[in-house]
Amino acid sequence: MYDTIIIGAGMSGLAAGIRLAHFDKRVCILERHSAIGGLNSFYRHRGRDYDVGLHAVTNYTPKGARRGPLAKLLRQLRLAWDEWSLAPQVGSSIAFPDVELKFSNDFELLVSEVAQKFPKQKDNLRRLVAELTDYDQLGTGDTGRSAREVVGSFIKDRLLMEMIFCPLLFYGGSKEHDMDFGQFSIMFRSIFLEGLARPLDGVRLILKLLIRKFKELGGELRLRAGVDRIAVKDGAVEKVVLANGSELQARRVLSSAGLPETLRLCDDCPNVESPEVGRLSFVESISVLDVQPCSLGHDRTIVFYNDSDEFHYEKPNEPADVRSGVICSPNNFVYGQPLADGVVRITSLANFDRWAKLDSEAYRRAKLHWYDNLVASAVRFVPDFRDSVIDTDMFTPTTIRRYTGHHSGAVYGTAKKRYDGTTHLKNLYICGTDQGFVGIIGTSISGIGVANRYLLKM
Amino acid sequence: MTTAEIRKAVLDILADIAPDEDLSDLKDDVTFRDQLELDSMDFLDIVMELRKRYRIQIPEEEYTELASMGSTVKYLEPLMKDVE
Numbered sequence: 001m002y003d004t005i006i007i008g009a010g011m012s013g014l015a016a017g018i019r020l021a022h023f024d025k026r027v028c029i030l031e032r033h034s035a036i037g038g039l040n041s042f043y044r045h046r047g048r049d050y051d052v053g054l055h056a057v058t059n060y061t062p063k064g065a066r067r068g069p070l071a072k073l074l075r076q077l078r079l080a081w082d083e084w085s086l087a088p089q090v091g092s093s094i095a096f097p098d099v100e101l102k103f104s105n106d107f108e109l110l111v112s113e114v115a116q117k118f119p120k121q122k123d124n125l126r127r128l129v130a131e132l133t134d135y136d137q138l139g140t141g142d143t144g145r146s147a148r149e150v151v152g153s154f155i156k157d158r159l160l161m162e163m164i165f166c167p168l169l170f171y172g173g174s175k176e177h178d179m180d181f182g183q184f185s186i187m188f189r190s191i192f193l194e195g196l197a198r199p200l201d202g203v204r205l206i207l208k209l210l211i212r213k214f215k216e217l218g219g220e221l222r223l224r225a226g227v228d229r230i231a232v233k234d235g236a237v238e239k240v241v242l243a244n245g246s247e248l249q250a251r252r253v254l255s256s257a258g259l260p261e262t263l264r265l266c267d268d269c270p271n272v273e274s275p276e277v278g279r280l281s282f283v284e285s286i287s288v289l290d291v292q293p294c295s296l297g298h299d300r301t302i303v304f305y306n307d308s309d310e311f312h313y314e315k316p317n318e319p320a321d322v323r324s325g326v327i328c329s330p331n332n333f334v335y336g337q338p339l340a341d342g343v344v345r346i347t348s349l350a351n352f353d354r355w356a357k358l359d360s361e362a363y364r365r366a367k368l369h370w371y372d373n374l375v376a377s378a379v380r381f382v383p384d385f386r387d388s389v390i391d392t393d394m395f396t397p398t399t400i401r402r403y404t405g406h407h408s409g410a411v412y413g414t415a416k417k418r419y420d421g422t423t424h425l426k427n428l429y430i431c432g433t434d435q436g437f438v439g440i441i442g443t444s445i446s447g448i449g450v451a452n453r454y455l456l457k458m
Numbered sequence: 459m460t461t462a463e464i465r466k467a468v469l470d471i472l473a474d475i476a477p478d479e480d481l482s483d484l485k486d487d488v489t490f491r492d493q494l495e496l497d498s499m500d501f502l503d504i505v506m507e508l509r510k511r512y513r514i515q516i517p518e519e520e521y522t523e524l525a526s527m528g529s530t531v532k533y534l535e536p537l538m539k540d541v542e
């Protein structure tokens with residue numbers, strides 16, 4: 001009998017596992033895959049290392065900072081800042097047809113850009129920042145207020161408003177068009193007020209650190225151990241049944257598999273109201289270059305682009321919507337040494353159903369076709385790198401489903417979050433994306449928070 | 459444990475929670491909150507580390523006793539005097 005079984009070895013499950021193991025709980029993480037990381041994973045393909053998920057670690061604060069989620073996470077997991085080897089971004093931008101706003105880990109750059117390009121809005125931006133919900137008041141990301149309404153009451157320029165929303169929705173919008181103002185505050189802080197960084201070795205460094213820590217503390221990890229069913233008795237989890245038929249028992253179960261996905265594992269699911277599966281998914285093209293992107297004049301870390309004055313954050317009808325996207329170059333961080341290869345990754349909104357119905361030959365062709373479309377669209381906003389490409393790969397909404405188990409490849413989970421982490425069963429809790437947190441740092445904080453609140457007490 | 463040993467025990471816990479902090483000139487009479495910006499999650503951790511390491515139970519209504527090094531040591535003295 002375990003104290004806690006954790007479903008999923010993504011960021012949130014690993015962080016929760018470390019907390020529990022540190023305080024001598026008998027804890028076992030069950031992961032369906034043969035590798036850890038969930039959406040934040042990595043793989044080798046034709047002799048090269050690729051990251052899934054991670055563009056940049058958000059919430060970057062420099063060594064010694066005591067406030068903010070990164071500092072909190074390090075303290076809670078007993079990790080030293082240096083272990084993450086975080087290199088800050090060079091600088092990013094938001095690019096719309098005739099305006100570009102640069103930003104960096106120094107918020108004043110964005111303020112001066114706004115002052116230059118939207119002179120009347122500079123003070124309004126400052127007022128908006130003063131209105132942001134504080135992390136301390138954010139037991140939940142849920143204020144019940146529409147971010148578009150609140151932001152619109154400060155920022156009086158439609159275009160600027162779209163430009164501010166574009167990165168925040170891309171990096172954390174589980175709903176179409178809008179988000180809760182609490183969620184907006186979290187995202188605004190994590191990207192604009194704190195900042196972006198990346199370890200030279202990418203997400204694998206962070207994952208290795210977490211799993212080593214978990215195991216040193218006596219935690220147990222089972223790979224290729226997908227949970228097939230949660231047996232329910234008297235309003236509680238009785239046991240967890242794995243795909244291979246074996247059964248495990250625990251006092252409590254913490255799932256990072258997504259809320260609707262977890263509820264569907266429960267025996268009593270037909271009687272339980274489940275939120276809708278999220279609609280938003282992504283495609284991403286990965287281009288490996290034989291030069292460093294900066295040698296082509298591409299020195300931005302991340303460029304959020306949109307090719308009209310209005311940003312449409314919604315599920316497209318086409319397989320992908322290349323009107324907007326995120327162009328990330330992992331080379332453009334301030335490392336001590338350059339990355340071996342040049343890399344440009346481009347992410348756009350995508351339609352899960354259009355990809356899921358393809359047979360394998362059609363899927364392969366669609367990947368090639370949409371790779372070309374994504375890149376052709378993006379090079380309107382960054383220097384054309386196509387002559388330097390030596391290898392490519394592409395991930396789609398079905399890849400996201402494979403890595404996360406989220407139905408419909410919903411990147412940020414369901415639009416209806418369960419902020420308190422509880423479910424209809426008294427010993428079943430959820431953490432991660434569907435508890436209302438996104439990103440590497442956010443979901444880890446979620447795992448820590450739910451573990452502290454419900455799983456460490458006894 | 460002597461008073462000095464208890465202080466050392468608390469310092470060890472703080473060093474574990476905040477490995478990047480320089481604790482060498484931690485003042486006894488200034489709150490942890492003001493010196494290290496510890497928050498409620500961190501206070502809970504001090505309590506849990508004390509329980510894990512020395513089997514000391516601290517009821518929730520007494521967490522406020524752990525505000526500074528001085529008050530923490532004073533509060534722990536009767537509880538830890540028999541700890542080896």
Ligand SMILES: Cc1cc2nc3c(=O)[nH]c(=O)nc-3n(C[C@H](O)[C@H](O)[C@H](O)COP(=O)(O)OP(=O)(O)OC[C@H]3O[C@@H](n4cnc5c(N)ncnc54)[C@H](O)[C@@H]3O)c2cc1C
Nearest residue numbers: 008010012032038039053055056227404405432433439440
């Ligand atoms: C293109 C892209 C770019 C991104 N960029 C960034 C970025 O730059 N910065 C950032 O911070 N975040 C980024 N993210 C988001 C980040 O990856 C996620 O928010 C985070 O990884 C979610 O972690 P999680 O633990 O909540 O869930 P997941 O990573 O989804 O983990 C859930 C785990 O549960 C397992 N599982 C599911 N069902 C079962 C089952 N039945 N039995 C056993 N195991 C199961 C899954 O296999 C998975 O390992 C990006 C995401 C995408 C798609």
